[in-house]
Amino acid sequence: MHSQSEADWEDRVDALLGDSARRVTSYDVAKLAGVSQSAVSRTFRDGGSVSPETRAKVERAAQALGYAPNIVARSLITRRSNLIAVLVTAQTSRNYPEVLFQLGQEIQARGNRMLVFTVDFDALAAEVFNDLAGYHVDGIVAATSMEPDLLEACERHRIPLVLYNRVPRGGFASAVGCDHATGMSDLVDHLVGGTPRRVAFVAGPKGAVVSEDRLAGARQALVRHGLAIDEVIHADYSYDGGRAVGRDLLARKKRPDTVLCANDAMALGLMDSARFDLGLSVPADVQVTGFDDLPESAWPSHDLTTLRQPVEMLTRAAIRMLEEHIAGTAIGSERRLMPAELKIRGSTRRPAG
Amino acid sequence: MHSQSEADWEDRVDALLGDSARRVTSYDVAKLAGVSQSAVSRTFRDGGSVSPETRAKVERAAQALGYAPNIVARSLITRRSNLIAVLVTAQTSRNYPEVLFQLGQEIQARGNRMLVFTVDFDALAAEVFNDLAGYHVDGIVAATSMEPDLLEACERHRIPLVLYNRVPRGGFASAVGCDHATGMSDLVDHLVGGTPRRVAFVAGPKGAVVSEDRLAGARQALVRHGLAIDEVIHADYSYDGGRAVGRDLLARKKRPDTVLCANDAMALGLMDSARFDLGLSVPADVQVTGFDDLPESAWPSHDLTTLRQPVEMLTRAAIRMLEEHIAGTAIGSERRLMPAELKIRGSTRRPAG
DNA sequence: CTGTTAGCGCTTTCAC
């Protein structure tokens, strides 16, 4: 039955599909379904109320034509795009390469898309902000230090913003981060069992926020045990950097017996310099610690005592926070700190006795 | 001079800026500059021809108001967005975490932005395609196997597409990839110097395209030397997977003296199983090779002979190709293969004599 | 619940 009208339907579908490169619009669907454009809009919008019959008609027509709403047009009027901007530096990407993908996953989990802005020098040009606004992004995750004027621009344009493992240079902004201080405190509590005498700290580049947080945490914790850091050396967060530091530092007469590194990569390089370049034994001659818990750190070849930075937690928390701000259900601006997990391994001495 | 009109100008700027949350439009700029909207459009468009005077007036007004064109509105009419979609799987991201960021860098280098689509199972739901089209993306880089119908959809909608280290499941598409076969041939040429007797190959998951390419290349090269692969074992591309394989494979009575691994991660795991789990020596008891050249592979602790996959070259070539297709200057569809670089290190035996 | 109408901010003919 309906064979006459069915044939007719097919004809109309084909007629509308004639120009294959052209995209099907809500207008086409409306015409085929015999309803208004608004009806089509309502069936595809989130909270649109349509009768079941209309919805069925629209869905059938849309199906036949392969229709999907044009996000750009929608975005122009709603001023929302389902786009979340992620600002990331080469630094972050090199040290935490998984972050970008994980953010993408988390962003997509609730129907949004990730628009990536790679920025240099941890600073953000005004041009980037124009693009952010120009694409109508719904929110921003910044793994870069935001200049005060950009913070203010976000506020003025009401673009929700969450900082990822960063603190704003000025003003206040919502942020997620790792509780470096508490983590370092746990680590130091463990280290004192190995009776450290000379302690060195291998930091990241000068001004690197995360490194300085970790250094401050270590210092504070050591003081509580009546200990101090004898020396702070800056390197570039890399394995090679750590190894170069080690070759110098551990070759000295009065070399440290305990080296805390601001991240795992440098710690691994330093370990290798001790063993392969200088013939020292870890942890007997020098104990070494890192921060991050890279996969390599758990390998038997290195077995590095470190603190696991809760990257997945940070990522999930960042996106959740951002979504609350977008939805308007957030309580307000806040900084959320996630705990680092101490991983005691073979690169540090166990308490004697 | 002009103090009267200057004061007036300031007033008009302030008036237009009154509602701070509202975005400045080309209409506002036109009004302030005393020109038409079209003039504003032409000064900000790429090939717009405007007189220097008009341009100056517009630029001054735009500057004063902090105007930047609304990309969404522009995109709606031009059907271009300066957006390049990157399709990536968890697999790819895990094995080549730097790719995503590098693609972002390369895409931005010429004024575009990267829109990321994380997809599961190396396959691409129709929903993703709708989004691609809905955002008016100018082109697609897919590090995922594309189903034939999606290839066809891209073609029909004239969305340029470049596959990244993949071959299409059906049909033809522009692609960049690593020349695994030639790389493996170089590697095998080196290996025969160490007089291999029993050769095993540790592959990635069944169906993993890259792994199968590498296996085929190894096989072919070995045959030329009158050798064969005695056994192929599948693992999951991971360090732990490689280590588990090693524990089993290398504990056998008739264990291989040469193990080629489809990637470095597995090779490193296998090496560690040999040395730490079984007390074997590398390369004396068993020589091991990888593919990719991870940073860890060059560390003295492992010193793995491997092939460097030219990730940066692939990334740059992919974006360049895509941009040629977008600009319409591409010659046509083609597959471009980049050479892998042999890195001979300590995990393989040197030719005797 | 449904259709009509009026834009979102821009680019693009088309006259001048």
Added chain:
DNA sequence: GTGAAAGCGCTAACAG
């Protein structure tokens, strides 16, 4: 080279 007017495809406000 410039301005007026039309419209990209959609949603929102308003009557019915």
